[in-house]
Amino acid sequence: MTSKPLTMTQWIEPVAVLMAFVVLWWMASHGEWVSRVFLPTPEATWESLVKGFSNQPGADSADLAVASGQTLLRMLLGWGLASLIGVALGALIGMSLIARQWIAPTLEFLRPLPASAVLPLAISIFGLSSGMVLFVVSFGAMWPVLLATVQGLANVEPRLREVASGLQMSRTAFAWKIGLPATMPDILAGMRLSMTVSLIVAVVGEMIASQAGLGQAILLAARSFRASELFAGIVLLGAIGFASNAVLAGLEHRLLRWQRP
Secondary structure, three states: OOOOOOOHHHHHHHHHHHHHHHHHHHHHHHOOOOOOOOOOOHHHHHHHHHHHHHOOOOOOOOOHHHHHHHHHHHHHHHHHHHHHHHHHHHHHHHOOHHHHHHHHHHHHHHOOOOHHHHHHHHHHHHOOOHHHHHHHHHHHHHHHHHHHHHHHHHOOOHHHHHHHHHOOOOHHHHHHHHHHHHHHHHHHHHHHHHHHHHHHHHHHHHHHHOOOOHHHHHHHHHHOOOHHHHHHHHHHHHHHHHHHHHHHHHHHHHHOHHHOO
């Protein structure tokens, strides 16, 4: 099934829930239910966002525009590489029953590994560099796309395989002209999940490898007890995740319009 973009009326309830959350945040911070050292007010968080993007002289916060761009770039590069590798490997494995039987146990062994578990290996190979972060992001984000592609190709309608056999299509032609288009809903769903994973791993990698980005900005703000800047970074991460998912949902809705009656 494909997700449909929300209409204007359908936006009202989610926005109302968000506003209720902000009001609760305002009440908790102004009522000092939690110390402002740990829970800043929404106004202070907004002020840190404005300072971070305007790069005002004397501001303690880092340039959030630059940090957001660096995190976004790592996320997109890792996601793009993971998508290419995931679809390519998934097509090779999904098109062959023997390959699935031989490789499936290895995939099931590697799939549960969190991306953070390969960080020591990546550091030993690439050092504390941007390449290390890109490797870990690609590794963590590859699995949703890879498994979705394998699953989709393995479950292609048998009659389509019969038609391809009758037309004497090669395995490559079948995968390109029939298999991958039929598997597109699974692949796009995997890519949406992969985008979320790539953002999470990019931030973790920036924190551990001390690479410039929102991850490092959030970590430095936490160590300095600058709660408003910490929350500003978290708000930006949420906005990036929301926007990227919305873009992919719209793209998925457009690409899969042929499935709708």
